[in-house]
Amino acid sequence: MPTLDRHDAVFVLDLGDGENRFHPEWIASVDAALDEMEKSEGPRALVTAATGKFYSNGLDLEWLAAHGDEHLDYVNSVHGLFARFLSLPLITVAALQGHTFAAGAMFSLAHDFRLMRADRGFWCLPEAEINIPFTPGMSALIQSRLTPQTAHQAMVSARRFGGREAAAAGIVDQAVDEGALRTTALELAQAHASKAGDSLGTIKTRMYAPVLTKLRDTTNPLG
Numbered sequence: 477m478p479t480l481d482r483h484d485a486v487f488v489l490d491l492g493d494g495e496n497r498f499h500p501e502w503i504a505s506v507d508a509a510l511d512e513m514e515k516s517e518g519p520r521a522l523v524t525a526a527t528g529k530f531y532s533n534g535l536d537l538e539w540l541a542a543h544g545d546e547h548l549d550y551v552n553s554v555h556g557l558f559a560r561f562l563s564l565p566l567i568t569v570a571a572l573q574g575h576t577f578a579a580g581a582m583f584s585l586a587h588d589f590r591l592m593r594a595d596r597g598f599w600c601l602p603e604a605e606i607n608i609p610f611t612p613g614m615s616a617l618i619q620s621r622l623t624p625q626t627a628h629q630a631m632v633s634a635r636r637f638g639g640r641e642a643a644a645a646g647i648v649d650q651a652v653d654e655g656a657l658r659t660t661a662l663e664l665a666q667a668h669a670s671k672a673g674d675s676l677g678t679i680k681t682r683m684y685a686p687v688l689t690k691l692r693d694t695t696n697p698l699g
Contacts, residue, residue, distance in 0.1 A: 477502060480509040485519040485669035486662050491526040495533040498579055502536075503553050510560060520672045521665035522564070524587065525571040525658055531597070532580025551697045554579060555613045559691040561586035562617070562684050565677030567668035571661035572639075572648065578602055582614055584648075585621040588668075591661050592643065594651035598636040605634045612699040613691040620687045622647060 481488045489509050496502070513522065526532065540550060561568060561583070570587040576599045584590050584599070592599065601618070603610055610618070610631065619627045626645045629635055639651035652660050681688065 478505045478509055480512060483662060484666065485521060486665045487513045487516075487520060487522045488658075488662070489513075489522060489524045491524060491532060493527040495530045496526055496580065497533050497536040497539075498554055498557070499536045499539055500550065500553065503557055506557065507560070510564070514565075518672075519669040521567040521569070521669040523569045523571055523658070523661045523665050525661065526573060528574060529597075530574045530580075531570070531572045531576040532583055533575065534578030534580040534582075548697060551611060552694045555611070555691040555694075555697055558582060558586045558613070558617055559688050562691075563677060563680045563688060565674060565680075566672035567665060567676075569661045569665045571657050572597065572599065573654065573657055576600070578606075578608075579614075582617055585617055589664060590648040591650050591652055591657060591664070592639040592648040593654050593657055594639040595654065596639075598638060599642045599647055600634060600636040601630045602634045604632060611697055613687070613693065613697060616687040616690045620684060 478492055479490050481490070489506065513520070535554065540547065543550070567589070568587040569589045569591065570584040572584060572590060572592040574593070574597045576584050576597070578601060581599050581601050618631060622630065623646055626647060637645060637647055639648070642648045643651040650660070
């Protein structure tokens with residue numbers, strides 16, 4: 477399960493050492509960590525990271541198949557997670573040390589910055605291959621954070637981007653060596669910690685207002 481630690485002004489949310497799929501308890505744990513972080517005052521920023529082969533493999537399809545009657549509530553909770561990260565009043569950095577797939581890739585896009593391991597791991601939106609359409613909120617998030625050409629390629633072809641390819645396509649800001657990934661993410665977050673506050677939250681909320689509206693549409697999240 478996710479755990480929260482702090483290094484000076486930077487909070488580090490470790491997503492776990494498994495596939496880090498979005499089980500309801502996992503989502504609740506992330507929300508609780510954000511609650512704890514937002515109670516703090518002064519300069520602060522957030523790095524999300526993970527341990528092992530995966531950063532996040534996205535939706536917990538096994539849980540969803542066993543709880544079909546909770547489908548809409550589950551989608552709303554995932555959308556809520558994306559919306560919360562997209563509008564946090566502090567700078568967020570995702571350190572992608574492993575595979576970042578589907579909703580996990582969308583989650584990374586809800587961060588302000590993304591760093592990715594250069595030599596191993598893929599960033600991918602496989603929905604076209606697994607026959608799961610993007611919700612309106614998911615589509616809006618992806619298209620707000622990627623260029624039209626990259627968004628089209630990622631969403632329609634389900635291409636797997638390695639770290640250097642992802643950097644070249646503008647999906648991530650930088651591809652770095654594995655050993656330097658978390659340190660570089662911490663340094664980047666620290667450099668922006670002084671920006672935390674209501675003004676930054678307002679800037680993000682206004683910048684992504686159309687996306688947030690779709691993500692927060694709990695009455696019709698599937699379109």
